[in-house]
Amino acid sequence: MTHGQLIRKLRKERGLTQAQLAEGISSRTTLSTLENSKTDVNINTLFSYLDRLNVSIQEYMFYFNDSSNTEKELATKYFYDNIVKKRDIEIEQRILDYQSKYKDSKDFYYCCLSIELKLFLNKKKDKTVFDVREDTEIIKKYLERVTQWGHFEMSIFANCLYIFTSDYIRATFTILLKRTKILSKIDTYQNDISIFLNNCIVLALERKNYQNARFYIQQLYQISEKTPRKAYDRMMCAYYLALLKQLKGVNANVDSTISHFKELGFSEHAEMLENLRDRLLSSSKQSIA
Template identity: 25%
Template sequence: MGKNLKTGKIIAFIRETKHLKLKEMTGGDFSESQLAKFEKGETEITVGKLFTVLENSNVYLDEFQNLYNEYEQSYEYNYRHELAVAYAQKNIKVIKEIQSFWEEKYQQKSDNKFYQINKIVVKINLAMAKGSTVFKEDTDFLMNYLESVSEWGRYELWIFGNCLRHFDDNALEYYGMQILGKANYYHSIHLNQQIVIRTFLNIIDTWLRRENLIQAFKYINHLKEIGISINFFYEKILFEYHKAHYKVLQKQNGAIEEMKKHAQTLADYGFPLEAKALFEEIEKL
């Protein structure tokens, strides 16, 4: 869907839900017919006029942004969710379909670096799902992109979270320490808070898998300092699971049973796939 049509449909949605007339939305600052055409995607309006419409509708800019992101999700947002589900289920067929989609998009417009990044991230997920080798040039490309961005948003956090398991120790330590400085948006945006927390959980898990207790302990403390509210139930239980895993590696008595307890909690509260993966991990310890 084109941006103008999408924005117009959102403005129409706001007007209809608030039972406002076109004249009330424009406030007489520009013609009602122009707004009507904009709602249908037939014409454009200036940023100033858009702000006028939002002000006259008593809709704040961050509320509009949320509607813009959620009202009709683009392929980019949908595929991230589909990719996460497919990887969790090790569904090679679906991951390959997503990979083909982004390869085709990149072939159509090879100067779009985001198409290339998306293609590489899917390629890495496919390799991880198959247990095959991830190519260094792919992770290098992503690392160079992350290094070039001074303020990480959801997109950059998503890239890092998907690929951090394939960074070497030096790169993982470096970028892990960069997160809070580069992701300032996480303080005020709920979804970004969740993504930052999940990213730290992935880092902790990676260090535990590498049996690097010093680094794992460092990031456990980072996450303690950030804090995980009760609103993030899944993340809170997973954090307790990772802390129990840390105790296992320290050879503390009862730590395995503690891991099983947290995995079972996830199973009991509607996370069966995630719990299954944790139980399988415990069996290998």
């Protein structure tokens, strides 16, 4: 299906004439020419059409790809949904596949996926399976070169956090806010920044950098006021603060938040929080001993 065919389909389903959809956006002739697949559409004009049709960009791309996930979306789904269930040899094959795809397409997305998989295996085995020093520099140079970060850049940084020093992450956080300011009113941005801060907190706790952990918890609490994830993020802040107290040897009820997640039906998430609690408390006791 072409852009013109899809726009015509969406317009007719919503009972609009060509004149009604085009009014104030383009001439009716421009829309008609587009719908008859005789020209490409200007991106600003397309966005204006979609706004009048009350169709989001994400929805439009889903429809445009024939109600199926794109190759990149399938790759992302594999990485985030299935990776932990796959055997190492399969993951190593994926790394080779993504490297090959990057070589052929020059699409940096696949380069990042291969690096993230390398980092995952290194962390999973708690040893260096892959030398990622060169990969780290590739990621750093890319992020430093891009002056206007979007979802892609924020995801790269959030998923590769632990290859950076704590000082680098803390310094880059301020830069991140400046580079993504233009996106701050978009719901997906708020979701991205929330995920990023949650990752920062966990990493700071793992590194026993409790001052940084408290800083990121404060940032998450403040930002959560403006996000659709407010309830979740506030519950996570309570969990992190209680866990932080326990790690410092102060009595705190970490299990309270975990119980709330269980009551809400998020049993897998609650189990993840229990595992994180046990792992960090065990590591803390070992360092004291």
